[in-house]
Amino acid sequence: MAELKVGDRILLLDEDGFLDNAADWDEEVAHVLATTEEVELTQEHWDIINYLREYYAEFGVAPMVRKMLKDTGKKQSEIYTLFPSGPGKGACKIAGLPKPTGCV
Amino acid sequence: MAKLPKKDELLQHKFDVPKTDWMDTPVEFKPGTYCYGAKAKNLEIVNFPNARDWSPEDEDWKLPEDWKGTIIEGISDYMSKYRSFRLFMDVCVRCGACADKCHFYMGTGDPKNMPVLRAELMRSIYKRYFTTSGKVFGRLAGARDLTEDVIKEWWYYFFQCTECRRCSVFCPYGIDQAEITIMGRELLNLLGLNTDWISGPVANCYIKGNHVGMEPQAIMSNIEFMIDDIETITGKRINPSFNRKGAEILFVAPSGDLFAEPGIFTCMGYLMLFEQLGLDYTMSTYASEGGNFGFFTSNEMAKRLNAKIYAEAKRLGVKWILGGECGHMWRLVNQYMDTWNGPADFLEEPISPITGTKFENAKSTKMVHITEFTADLIYHNKLKLDPSRNDHLRITYHDSCNTSRGMGLLEEPRYIINKVCNNFFEMPEETIREKTLCCGSGSGLNAGENMELRLRGGFPRANAVKYVQENHGVNVLANICALDRASFPSLMDYWVPGVEVMGVHELVANALVMDGEIERTLDLRCEPLPEKGVKSDV
Numbered sequence: 210m211a212e213l214k215v216g217d218r219i220l221l222l223d224e225d226g227f228l229d230n231a232a233d234w235d236e237e238v239a240h241v242l243a244t245t246e247e248v249e250l251t252q253e254h255w256d257i258i259n260y261l262r263e264y265y266a267e268f269g270v271a272p273m274v275r276k277m278l279k280d281t282g283k284k285q286s287e288i289y290t291l292f293p294s295g296p297g298k299g300a301c302k303i304a305g306l307p308k309p310t311g312c313v
Numbered sequence: 314m315a316k317l318p319k320k321d322e323l324l325q326h327k328f329d330v331p332k333t334d335w336m337d338t339p340v341e342f343k344p345g346t347y348c349y350g351a352k353a354k355n356l357e358i359v360n361f362p363n364a365r366d367w368s369p370e371d372e373d374w375k376l377p378e379d380w381k382g383t384i385i386e387g388i389s390d391y392m393s394k395y396r397s398f399r400l401f402m403d404v405c406v407r408c409g410a411c412a413d414k415c416h417f418y419m420g421t422g423d424p425k426n427m428p429v430l431r432a433e434l435m436r437s438i439y440k441r442y443f444t445t446s447g448k449v450f451g452r453l454a455g456a457r458d459l460t461e462d463v464i465k466e467w468w469y470y471f472f473q474c475t476e477c478r479r480c481s482v483f484c485p486y487g488i489d490q491a492e493i494t495i496m497g498r499e500l501l502n503l504l505g506l507n508t509d510w511i512s513g514p515v516a517n518c519y520i521k522g523n524h525v526g527m528e529p530q531a532i533m534s535n536i537e538f539m540i541d542d543i544e545t546i547t548g549k550r551i552n553p554s555f556n557r558k559g560a561e562i563l564f565v566a567p568s569g570d571l572f573a574e575p576g577i578f579t580c581m582g583y584l585m586l587f588e589q590l591g592l593d594y595t596m597s598t599y600a601s602e603g604g605n606f607g608f609f610t611s612n613e614m615a616k617r618l619n620a621k622i623y624a625e626a627k628r629l630g631v632k633w634i635l636g637g638e639c640g641h642m643w644r645l646v647n648q649y650m651d652t653w654n655g656p657a658d659f660l661e662e663p664i665s666p667i668t669g670t671k672f673e674n675a676k677s678t679k680m681v682h683i684t685e686f687t688a689d690l691i692y693h694n695k696l697k698l699d700p701s702r703n704d705h706l707r708i709t710y711h712d713s714c715n716t717s718r719g720m721g722l723l724e725e726p727r728y729i730i731n732k733v734c735n736n737f738f739e740m741p742e743e744t745i746r747e748k749t750l751c752c753g754s755g756s757g758l759n760a761g762e763n764m765e766l767r768l769r770g771g772f773p774r775a776n777a778v779k780y781v782q783e784n785h786g787v788n789v790l791a792n793i794c795a796l797d798r799a800s801f802p803s804l805m806d807y808w809v810p811g812v813e814v815m816g817v818h819e820l821v822a823n824a825l826v827m828d829g830e831i832e833r834t835l836d837l838r839c840e841p842l843p844e845k846g847v848k849s850d851v
Contacts (some may be wrong), residue, residue, distance in 0.1 A: 225762070309525060311524025311568055313576075
C-alpha cells in the first residue's frame with residue numbers, strides 16, 4: 210500500500226491515492242492530498258471540501274453528484290476546473306471520503 | 314492507474330496462431346486489464362480466509378501454507394456438490410464453437426479468453442488430480458501440475474470473464490462457461506484471492522444492506538432529492554414509503570439507482586409510476602440492494618447477502634415483492650433464490666392490484682420483475698402515455714446478459730419501449746436477445762483500474778450501437794440493468810460519442826401522464842423537452 214507523509218505522520222493510501230482510513234483526515238492531510246492531485250487549495254476548494262465533510266459526517270457516504278452541485282451552487286464544469294480529476298476522484302479524495310463502490 | 318490507449322491502439326490486436334503452446338505461455342499482467350487485490354479489512358468483515366493486503370503485481374501473493382491442498386480439496390468438494398461442474402469438466406470436445414463468441418476474445422485477441430481455453434485452465438488441473446488418464450499420461454492427456462503460476466493465471470482470466478453466458482448459447486453440449494468461472498472464483502476465494510472492487514461492495518452490503526454503503530438516512534435523503542426534482546418537473550409532490558409494515562408490496566431496487574446517474578432517473582421513473590397507480594408499496598432501507606456482488610465470490614456469500622430480501626418481506630408483512638431494473642439480481646432470483654432462502658411460503662402468489670393479473674411465473678419466488686408489471690399495466694390500458702415526449706430520442710435496447718440469458722426476459726422491455734417511444738431501432742440480430750453482447754463490465758468487473766479491459770470487452774456491443782447510430786441516428790441506449798447504467802456511459806463516450814444511457818422506466822416516466830400534473834416542459838433529467846412536433850436531427 211502506498212504511503213502519504215504528512216508532517217511526522219505516515220498515512221496509508223489505497224491504489225488510487227484515497228486515504229485507507231477516513232479517520233486520518235484533517236486539514237493538513239487535505240493539503241498534502243491536494244498536492245497529489247496537483248491542486249492548490251483556495252477558499253473555493255475549501256467550500257466544496259467542507260460541504261463534503263459535513264455531508265459525510267451526517268450520511269456516512271459521499272453525496273450524489275447532482276446533489277453536490279445543487280447544494281454548492283456549482284456547475285459540473287466548475288467542479289472539474291477546481292478538481293481536475295472530478296467530483297469523486299478529485300474532490301472526495303482530497304476531502305478524505307472513501308471511493309463509492311458497486312454499480313456506480 | 315494505467316493510461317487509457319487511443320481507439321486505434323485498442324483495435325490493433327491480431328488473431329494469429331500463438332508462437333507457443335498455451336501451457337508454455339506464461340500469464341502476463343498487462344496494466345489496465347486487471348483489478349486491485351481484495352483488502353484484508355473487507356475480507357475480515359465477512360470472515361473470508363487469508364485476509365491480508367496484497368497486490369497482483371507482487372511476486373509473492375502471500376498464499377496460505379497448504380494452498381495446494383486447499384484447492385484440490387475445494388475441487389473435490391465442489392464436484393460432489395455441483396454435478397454441473399464435473400459434467401462441464403468432462404464433456405467438452407474442443408469443437409471451438411464458443412471460441413469467437415466471447416466479447417473478451419473479440420476485444421483482446423488473447424487465446425486464453427476463448428471460453429474453451431479459459432475452461433481448459435481449470436480442466437487441466439481437474440485432469441491431473443481427478444482422472445486416471447491425466448494422472449498417468451500427464452500433459453499428453455491435457456493435464457498439468459498445480460503451481461502458483463496456475464493460480465495467478467486463473468485469477469487473471471477468471472476476472473476477465475463477465476459470466477455473461479453468451480458462449481453457452483453456441484455450445485452444442487450446453488456447457489455453461491459462467492459456471493466454470495464461478496467455480497474458479499470460488500476456489501480462488503479459498504485462498505483470499507478476489508478483487509478490491511468486488512470485496513469492498515460485499516463488505517458494505519453485509520454491514521449496511523447495499524453495495525454503496527448507504528445508511529437509511531442517506532437513502533431517504535437521496536430519494537427526497539429525487540422527489541424535489543419530480544415536483545419541479547410535474548408539479549406533483551410524491552409520497553415515498555420506507556419500512557412500512559403491512560404494505561402490500563415490497564419494492565427492491567439495485568442500489569446504483571438510489572445513488573448514481575443515470576440510475577437515479579430510472580428510480581424517479583419507479584417513484585412516479587407507483588404514485589400515479591396509488592400502489593400500496595414500501596421500500597426497505599435494509600433490503601436496499603437487489604444486486605449481489607457476493608455472487609462474484611462464492612455461492613455461500615451470495616446466499617448470505619440475498620437472505621435480507623425475504624427477511625425484510627417477512628418482517629414488513631408484505632404479500633409479494635416487486636424488483637427493479639437490475640441485471641444479476643434477476644439471474645439470482647430466477648435460478649437460486651428459492652432454494653437458497655426459500656420457500657417463501659409466508660408470501661402470496663403475486664397478483665397485480667391494478668389489473669388482477671396473476672404472475673404465474675413468479676409462483677415460487679413471489680418476486681415480479683418491474684418490466685413484467687409495467688408491460689401488464691400498459692397491455693390493460695391502465696396508463697395514460699404520451700410517447701411524443703420521447704420524440705427527441707432515438708432508442709435502441711441492450712438486453713442485459715442476466716435478464717435475457719438468465720431468465721428469458723426478452724419481450725416485456727421491448728413492448729414497453731414501443732409503447733412509450735415512437736423511435737425504436739433494434740441492433741443487428743446476432744447481438745441482441747439471447748445472443749446479446751455483454752457490456753464488458755459485468756460480474757463485478759466495472760472498476761476503474763481495468764478500464765482498458767472494459768473498453769476492449771465492451772467493443773463488440775459498442776460496435777453494434779455504432780451501427781444503429783450510423784443507420785438510424787440512435788442517440789439512446791436503453792437497458793434494464795444498474796451495472797449497464799454504470800458502465801455504458803464511459804463505453805459510449807469512448808467508442809460511440811453522442812449516445813446517452815437510460816433505464817426503461819426513465820422512458821416510461823417521461824411519457825407517463827400523471828393525474829393533476831403541470832404541462833411538462835422538462836424531461837426527467839430536468840433538461841428542456843423539445844417543443845411539440847419537433848423531431849430529433851438524424
